[in-house]
Amino acid sequence: MKPPHTRRRTLLRQSLQLACGLATLTMGRSQAQAGAGGEALTIVLAPFLSPAALLSAYRPLREHLQQALGQPVAMLTAKDFRTLVDETRRQEHRVVQLPAHLARLAMLDWGWQMLAAPAVQITVVVGVKQTGPVQTAQDLRGRSVGMLDALSLTATAGRRWLELQGVAADVKIVAMPSVNSALFALDRDEIAAFVAADTQLLMLPDTTPRGDRVLARIGDIPGPVFLASPDMPAAERERLRQAMGSFTPDPSRPPGAPNSVMAPLPESRMKLLDGYAAIARQALATR
Numbered sequence: 001m002k003p004p005h006t007r008r009r010t011l012l013r014q015s016l017q018l019a020c021g022l023a024t025l026t027m028g029r030s031q032a033q034a035g036a037g038g039e040a041l042t043i044v045l046a047p048f049l050s051p052a053a054l055l056s057a058y059r060p061l062r063e064h065l066q067q068a069l070g071q072p073v074a075m076l077t078a079k080d081f082r083t084l085v086d087e088t089r090r091q092e093h094r095v096v097q098l099p100a101h102l103a104r105l106a107m108l109d110w111g112w113q114m115l116a117a118p119a120v121q122i123t124v125v126v127g128v129k130q131t132g133p134v135q136t137a138q139d140l141r142g143r144s145v146g147m148l149d150a151l152s153l154t155a156t157a158g159r160r161w162l163e164l165q166g167v168a169a170d171v172k173i174v175a176m177p178s179v180n181s182a183l184f185a186l187d188r189d190e191i192a193a194f195v196a197a198d199t200q201l202l203m204l205p206d207t208t209p210r211g212d213r214v215l216a217r218i219g220d221i222p223g224p225v226f227l228a229s230p231d232m233p234a235a236e237r238e239r240l241r242q243a244m245g246s247f248t249p250d251p252s253r254p255p256g257a258p259n260s261v262m263a264p265l266p267e268s269r270m271k272l273l274d275g276y277a278a279i280a281r282q283a284l285a286t287r
Contacts, residue, residue, distance in 0.1 A: 040074040041065070041240075043095045046084060046224050047077045048148060048200060050178045057203045057258040061247055068243035080177070081149040085284065088112065094229045095240070099153040100265070101276035103225035108277065111230035113237055114270075116244040118223035118260035123198045124157045127186070127212040134192050134215060137165035143192035144172040146182040150283065153221050156276050158195030161218040183208045197221070199256035222265055222273070223257040 043062075045054050054077055066073040078084035081102070088096050088106055095115070098106060106112040126145075128134040134143070145162070147155035150173075162168040174191055176182040179201065182194035187209035194212075204210070226244060228237045244262040253259045 040072040041069065041095065042074045042076060042093060043226070044084060044087070044093045044097065045075055045077045046097045046099060046152075047080060047177075048099075048152065048154075048179060048197075048224070049203060050180045050205075051077050053178070053180060053203060053205055056205075057256070060250060060253075061244075061258055064247050065240075065243050068246060069240070081151040085151060085280075088227075091229050091231070094232060095226060096229075097224050097226050099151070100222035100225050100270070101153050101156065101273045102151060102280055103227055104270050104273040105277040105280050106227055107270070109281070112227040113230065113232070114264050115226040115228050115237070115241050116262035117225040117265045118257045119263055120199060120223060120255050120257065120260035121220060122223050122257070123220050124154050124161075124195060124218050125198050125201075125214045126158065126161065126193055126195055126216045126218060127201075128193045128215045129186055129189075130211050130213045132189075132192065137162075137167055137216065140165075140167050140193060141170040144174045144190070146174045146176045146185050146191040146194040148176055148179070148182075148196075150175070151280055153276065154195050154197055154200075156279060157219050157221060161195075161216070180204055180208050183210065183212065186212060199223075199254070202254035203256050203258070222269060223260065225265065226262075 045058060047054070049057065055075070058075055062073050062075050078087065081099070084096065084098065085102060087093060088098065089110055091110075096112075100117065103112070103114070107114060134140060140162070145158070147158050149155060150159070159168065159173070162171055174185070176185065176194070179194075179196045182191065182196065183204065185191045186194055193215060198217075228240065241264070247262050249255065249259045249261060
């Protein structure tokens, strides 16, 4: 397995340090192993939120895994979905989290093994400004819509919805680095709408402007999937799968991918993603 390109990722510090309301991020693995012996199990998260928001949302799961496995657990995030997919294809990590359709692609084409996915129901929504001019999909003509990277499952669903509404040719798609960024762009009128998962909107920091409303609910999707690298021994993979399966959601926190019962998705559910996986496969081959 090749060493990760640390210059292209942000290492998320294992303990959340709050000062003036800001989370502290750091580079390097030594901090990830502080206070615990042995080499950390590194898990690379899909970059659907800002690094600080991901750190806050996934801290309970990280701490649970650290206790259940009896070893330090480090969480990182890639700078974008394409970087994470490329690194997954090159097997640069032992455990990754990918949108479900990209997880399906990694399993079919590159031999990765499923660990677990959140059981929570996730719905893709189109959001617009509460006081804005967009009342229907037709009002999006000549306007901009913010989405995550085209490889994300929400963006794939969003583009398909625009096509079904007959407005895709008249809408400008703007790639957003995170859902947080989309809400700020909407607040500044840089975009007229955004596409995101409803559970992602529940995990936004308090500083995120929330003058939005739901224009349309466009479909249900599986949550992001944790995968083990092809060369992970079966016994270690099963141990990690059981540890994820024993995670108990916190009822005081919003439901979502980081705060849900975890279990492998059935093959029948994953097979429904083959069409989306084919779109991603073609996009990766032609870029």
